Amino acid sequence: xxxxxxxxxxxxxxxxxxxxxxxxxxxxxxxxxxxxxxxxxxxxxxxxxxxxxxxxxxxxxxxxxxxxxxxxxxxxxxxxxxxxxxxxxxxxxxxxxxxxxxxxxxxxxxxxxxxxxxxxxxxxxxxxxxxxxxxxxxxxxxxxxxxxxxxxxxxxxxxxxxxxxxxxxxxxxxxxxxxxxxxxxxxxxxxxxxxxxxxxxxxxxxxxxxxxxxxxxxxxxxxxxxxxxxxxxxxxxxxxxxxxxxxxxxxxxxxxxxxxxxxxxxxxxxxxxxxxxxxxxxxxxxxxxxxxxxxxxxxxxxxxxxxxxxxxxxxxxxxxxxxxxxxxxxxxxxxxxxxxxxxxxxxxxxxxxxxxxxxxxxxxxxxxxxxxxxxxxxxxxxxxxxxxxxxxxxxxxxxxxxxxxxxxxxxxxxxxxxxxxxxxxxxxxxxxxxxxxxxxxxxxxxxxxxx
Numbered sequence: 001x002x003x004x005x006x007x008x009x010x011x012x013x014x015x016x017x018x019x020x021x022x023x024x025x026x027x028x029x030x031x032x033x034x035x036x037x038x039x040x041x042x043x044x045x046x047x048x049x050x051x052x053x054x055x056x057x058x059x060x061x062x063x064x065x066x067x068x069x070x071x072x073x074x075x076x077x078x079x080x081x082x083x084x085x086x087x088x089x090x091x092x093x094x095x096x097x098x099x100x101x102x103x104x105x106x107x108x109x110x111x112x113x114x115x116x117x118x119x120x121x122x123x124x125x126x127x128x129x130x131x132x133x134x135x136x137x138x139x140x141x142x143x144x145x146x147x148x149x150x151x152x153x154x155x156x157x158x159x160x161x162x163x164x165x166x167x168x169x170x171x172x173x174x175x176x177x178x179x180x181x182x183x184x185x186x187x188x189x190x191x192x193x194x195x196x197x198x199x200x201x202x203x204x205x206x207x208x209x210x211x212x213x214x215x216x217x218x219x220x221x222x223x224x225x226x227x228x229x230x231x232x233x234x235x236x237x238x239x240x241x242x243x244x245x246x247x248x249x250x251x252x253x254x255x256x257x258x259x260x261x262x263x264x265x266x267x268x269x270x271x272x273x274x275x276x277x278x279x280x281x282x283x284x285x286x287x288x289x290x291x292x293x294x295x296x297x298x299x300x301x302x303x304x305x306x307x308x309x310x311x312x313x314x315x316x317x318x319x320x321x322x323x324x325x326x327x328x329x330x331x332x333x334x335x336x337x338x339x340x341x342x343x344x345x346x347x348x349x350x351x352x353x354x355x356x357x358x359x360x361x362x363x364x365x366x367x368x369x370x371x372x373x374x375x376x377x378x379x380x381x382x383x384x385x386x387x388x389x390x391x392x393x394x395x396x397x398x399x400x401x402x403x404x405x406x407x408x409x410x411x412x413x414x415x416x417x418x419x420x421x422x423x424x425x426x427x428x429x430x431x432x433x434x435x436x437x438x439x440x441x442x443x444x445x446x447x448x449x450x451x
Contacts, residue, residue: 004032004109009071009095014038015085016076017057018047021166022099024143024155025074026055028106031157039065039085049153063088070094074102077171078387103143103165104176110141110163114287115177117167117208118185118219119201120333121280124311125185126166128284130156132301133164136293140164146327149306149313162291167208169201174208182212182234183287185280187223188332193359193388202227209234215290217283220244237290239282241275246286248278258285258295265295269303272312274340276333310442312337318448320429321350325445329356329438331367337436338374346430351375352419352444354437355383355399358391365394369402377426378403378410379419384439420447 006012012029014022017038023046030036030053039058040047047057058065066073066088073089076099080086089096097105107113116126123146130148133140140162142148143155167174167182170191187205189198202224209216212234218225220240229236238244241251248256254270256278270281281302288298315323328337334353342349351372355361361368361383372378380396380403396412403410413419423444427433435445 002033002109004029004034004106006034006072006105009034011035011037011069012072012074013066013070013085013089014074015061015079015083016040017050017055018044019076019078020046020145020154021143022074022076023047023050025099025102025106026050027053027155027157028141028143030055032109035069037065037070046154061085066092066094068092072097074099077173098173100171100173100176103173104178107163107165107177107179111161111180112163112291113177113179114140114162114164114181114183114291115167115174115179115208115212116165116183116185116283116287117169117174117205118183119169119188119190120330120336121185121276121283122166122168123327124277125183125280125284126164127311128280128302128305129287130164131305132284132288132293132298133162133291135301136288136297138162138291138293146311147309149309169204169208172204172207175204175211178211178213180212180214181217181287181290182208182215183217183283184209184219184222184228185283186219187228188330189364190330190360193357193363198223215287217286217290219279219283237286239279239286241279246282246289248282251278254278258282258299260289265289266299268299271303271305273344274312274336276336277312277340312340315435315442315445316449318433319424319427321427321431321433323445323448324432324434325442326434326436327438328436329360331364331371334368334371334436335374337434338372341432341434342374345432347428348376348431349374350377350379350423350427350431350433352379352381352413352423352433352435352441354381354439354441355396356438357386357388358383358394359388361396361399362391362394365399365402368399369406369408372403372408372410373406376409378408379422380410380412381416381419381437381441381444382414384437384441386439416444416447419444423448
């Protein structure tokens with residue numbers, strides 16, 4: 001008997017099945033006994049894995065991939081209405097289900113759903129909690145927006161009633177879900193191409209909080225805390241550096257005591273630097289504790305975490321320079337990441353940044369200009385457009401001028417080849433280089449190893 005109830009549907013087809021979240025959902029349905037097919041633009045390591053486990057994947061998207069046997073077609077917000085498979089499904093009268101709606105249907109099959117939300121740190125915290133739950137024997141199914149270093153995959157199919165899910169606020173996709181434990185790491189103004197303003201972001205998180213059925217774990221000092229938590233039916237559990245239900249005491253570097261009120265629960269020697277990583281660890285700790293995992297078991301897992309790729313990931317060494325890669329693409333994330341790196345730099349801290357989307361660059365322009373103060377030298381690449389069309393009214397050149405006006409030592413580089421050549425000239429032993437952004441800037445750091 002299937003755990004997941006999709007009504008009369010048996011054959012489910014995914015448009016863009018190689019996506020970071022779609023691939024995991026495809027395997028979850030496959031393991032539950034559904035017939036799963038999908039398509040994508042090109043073959044990748046993700047689609048190859050899906051094919052190995054029994055999913056039929058076609059390339060590229062094409063109308064003929066929508067066969068008569070298909071009962072349900074799943075798509076993401078990135079799929080446009082002119083997609084040939086989207087059009088073909090409509091013509092044939094196939095039910096079209098957006099990814100977040102499918103996730104809501106899937107989560108109903110799990111009595112212990114856990115959702116990690118927040119403007120920053122979702123992927124990192126979900127990976128921390130995943131390792132805690134796995135080590136505690138909870139055998140969770142996991143869907144995460146990045147590749148866990150320990151397994152190399154962005155999802156895990158378990159056999160228990162636990163489903164751990166990274167919950168993104170963009171397009172209000174997480175409003176379809178009703179988790180037993182929901183976590184809000186922080187709230188900040190982002191995705192303003194959708195939310196329009198800070199108030200819209202806060203209201204979105206409030207709706208997510210209202211859907212939590214058991215425990216809401218939330219940072220005590222986050223923006224909008226009072227509004228988001230007011231008169232909720234679920235139990236509200238706070239975390240923070242101080243004055244919270246779960247807080248950090250006797251902080252020495254990355255080691256700290258975890259306190260529950262006035263009671264010492266355990267001490268953690270955490271391997272990841274920075275206050276923001278400590279907060280992620282506290283959030284994961286609180287969520288796991290609400291699930292009944294012992295403090296000792298949580299601490300043991302957090303002290304041995306492997307983390308997730310592209311989140312403060314040590315890539316290696318080049319000419320005596322440590323190379324780190326990080327997904328930071330919002331001013332808050334940039335400031336916190338650079339601050340965490342700066343204290344361990346022997347000589348100079350170099351940051352090569354690739355802005356992510358024209359909208360974000362424009363909406364947070366002044367904050368971006370002031371976010372790089374801990375970097376000794378900043379290199380800017382052209383804006384990574386992602387889902388957006390080219391916008392000639394904003395560019396990395398504008399950002400270069402703004403950072404310089406704020407006292408930053410900054411240069412604009414036209415492409416990856418120019419960036420590689422430039423870095424080869426300036427990097428020396430004792431320096432640290434961080435490649436930063438949500439696009440493909442990490443290729444620059446990797447290119448140095450093969451020069």
